[in-house]
Amino acid sequence: MDPRLSPDPTSLDPTPGHISNTMDTSADNHASMDSDMFTDSQPASAGTPSSLSNVNLTADGGSNAGGGAEGNSKRKRFVKVVEVDAPNNLDLDAYIATYKGHTKVNRLEFIADRCPSLQVDALKLAITELRNTNTLHVSRYINLARKLNEAVKFGAPGSASVSSDLLTVDKAWADSQMLKAKQQTDLLEGELKNYKRNSIKESIRMGNIELGNHYYACGDLTSAHRSYSRTRDYCTTSKHIIELCMNVIKASIELGNFPHVLTYVVKAESTPEVAQDKELTKAKLKAASGLANLDLSKYPAAARDFLSIGEELVGNQYGDVISANDIAVYGGLCALASFNRTELKRLVIDNVGFRQYLELEPHIRDLIQGFYNSNYVLCLDIMDKWKNDYLLDLHLHSHIEALYTNIRKKALVQFTSPFLTVDLTKMAKSFSTTVPALEKELVSLIIGGQIEARIDSQQKILWAKQTNKRSAIFERSTAMGQDYEREAKALVLRMQMTNHGLVVKSPPGERGGPNDSESPFEGPHHPRGGRDGREMFAGTRANVSSFLSSFSRDRHHR
């Protein structure tokens, strides 16, 4: 609770009564938990800054029950939950080992929500992780345990191997963790207040960061974000600013507030760098901005960000946000979806730094090579095989369709570009699709102007279009001439009208409603002499001159 926000004197000074009050609420909660594991009767005790404020036990079992990151995120897109039967290549243990911190649990939970065959395993891993790290985010633990119970109840694959100590909620541990969190919160808040009273800048900053870290650990991301942001006023060196940015970026990514991430990336990048960890910070910022651009569907920008990370993150140094494997996958797919052949060669294949990441994900490397060498069957095959895996990725899942469509379009364009005629049946075979479906894809590309060709739908042949440049120029210049004449005439006329006072005015005496007072079809003629429009001369002159000079210039350089 922020002392600055609440003028209530009781909150400024945490009395024993205050604490016991909160304790009562948590005791109630536990009582209800004892009686039935599966009810969602727990009221969210709003207003307390402890981890309890995030308890949100909805019974839908959907993607949104996490209570933490996703519960608070402001997703613009409505993401359809895609159920994935089984990933083709995913090794859950190896995959998740590359992450640490919140994202590890977030990813596990994400996989559990989407993939029934991995549900139990993922939940087991997540719970173990929470227990092992002694998490303060108790609600999350309870939530996951409930999910695991549900999964076992419905007999999800792997249920048999679930040990009983994972199934039952360790109440004593949960209680103690909750109490710890609460005490820690009060302690840190008290300290911060103390620092503020003494107005020592650096201490206030540190106090805020510690409080933010604590909130972050408790899973109260909004409060964490707020605390981190507050250090802004107390930053004295560029190192502090970088720290502020990194903290805010971390919280914002988990909150799903990606525009915010971009703002802080820019802020951090424009800050003069401190010597230590310079390259690492830069790489992290690039990764964060890549994620943000990916989330905002700006694939070219995202690709450029991921490709410019360098070699700094190969060892999963940014594991609490993104793994090295992810960089390869995200970067590779975004690059394929947005770059042309030359760019692909220059920015991806010849990119030494990025090659390191590609080594981690050899199929992405094969995919890029295959695409570059126009081996589209291989490409589509790889893409198809790995699609399920990517659908289980926390950041990539909602973009997979768009990215795949873009890559496919690019492949189609590249395929047709060297030929004068293309047999649609053969082409359909190379893209493992049917002729009518291919025809539809081609039509959309032709209409979009990406392929210059026409389809002979009778003989199923694609003909490259022969545009007669000379004719096109004649047509264009004719149109231009007409435009010029028309615009010039309108200008002359308009100038005369202003000069002679032929301007629509509200009729005198009827100022009330200018639109209603005039009837378009009748009304007496008021012959009126031209008003002397001398004051308009300057304006008109400017009109003429600018028209004369700019028209030819505009058209000339078109």
Add this chain to the structure above:
Amino acid sequence: MAPSDPSFDEIISKIQAATDIAAVTKTLAPYLNNLNDTVFAAQPSGQADPLDALDPAAHSFAYLHFLVHRCKASHGFDHALLTKVWAFVTSCDGEQVRLASHKAMSFAEALVKVATDTRQPIIAIKPLAIFIQRLQASPGQLTMIHPLLAKTCLLAQSVKDIIPILNNDISDVKPQQTHINYKDFLLYHYYGGMIYAFLKNFERAVEFFKLAVSAPAEVASAIQIEAHKKYVLTSLLQYGRVLPLPKYIASAVQRTIKVQCVAYADFATAYEKKSNGAIRTELEKAKPIFVRDKNFGLAKQCMEALHRRNIQDLTRTYLTLSIENITSLIGLGSEPDGARRVEGIIVRMIESGAVFATISHEHAGGMVSFLDDPNQHNNTITMDMINAQIQKATAITAKLSAMDQAISSMPAFFNKQGSHGPDHSGYPMDESEYSMHMGYDNYIDEGAPLSLIEHFSESFL
């Protein structure tokens, strides 16, 4: 007849004495204006008709005075009056008539009134069309008769005689000469646009509506709003999208349009996306408004134009396509005799030159082969067209340059410039003004026509 009134002979002799335009202005005009209307209205029996004594060419000013009352008094046309009207409009002296433009207006109104009363509006159209041509000081001048004639033509649905006048763009407005006001300008272009839309010449219709909408304004006129509504629909018909209005459109008009023409804007947005279903729902939604504004006919034509536009789009993507496929691609697949309708549309489009295609019935259902535009632009027609355009552009540029020069040499312009102080401090246009002068000077140096031709020829290389 009041004793103070002079006799006919006196008047006639006065009139005949004023032989040149100066005399008419100085002596005759005040004299006639002071006379009582009854003098002109009376038709003396037994005496010689004063109109017979006058020459419509030499004494147009006086002749008009008599003729106005003759027309006002007339119920239904008699042959004698018609002859006189005809003689007057074919031979009158425009300069003299312009001196009495009120009278000329009343004359035209009286003529139209008589014509509509007798349900023969067509009788008034031809004389008025000729009258306008006599009245104009220059071929592109807008007179007060213009809107009246356009309205009459529209009501009579007889547009043959006004077309030459409409085709001649308005380039000259001089209220001092013709006593027009902004309403005349707006109405003329509004009616003109409707006439062109009636003739399905939508390109010109769009132009006319655009002129009405973009006329300088301090407040929006209802005519401009109505013109904008029709502008949207005709623009969709002709170009498939709403052409952007010129950027000098008055902000008051723009604001009012935004509020008043929501249904049109929605329809246009749906139309530009070319999806059949969305347009249909939008049309249904806007139907009451369109019907109220009497624009539903245009909107329905838009729907038909959509099919033509979609077919034209297909020519860019396909070389051959079966009629069946075309039908489903342009969204007529669900209709019972869609294929037959589509074939009809294509045949008409081929005839009008909108697409270049052949239809073969070798296969069941028919196969359409789209061809390229056979015009290779390597013939004299193109050459002539380009030459004509260069000449037009040169002429208009010369006119613009002349105007520019005229304005820049006016004392008022210099005063305006000077009032900002010699150092031009605080003159916001300073920078841009400077560059404008540069551009303008370039033109003068090179010689405007020459640079334009260069410009054209460069495009061909």
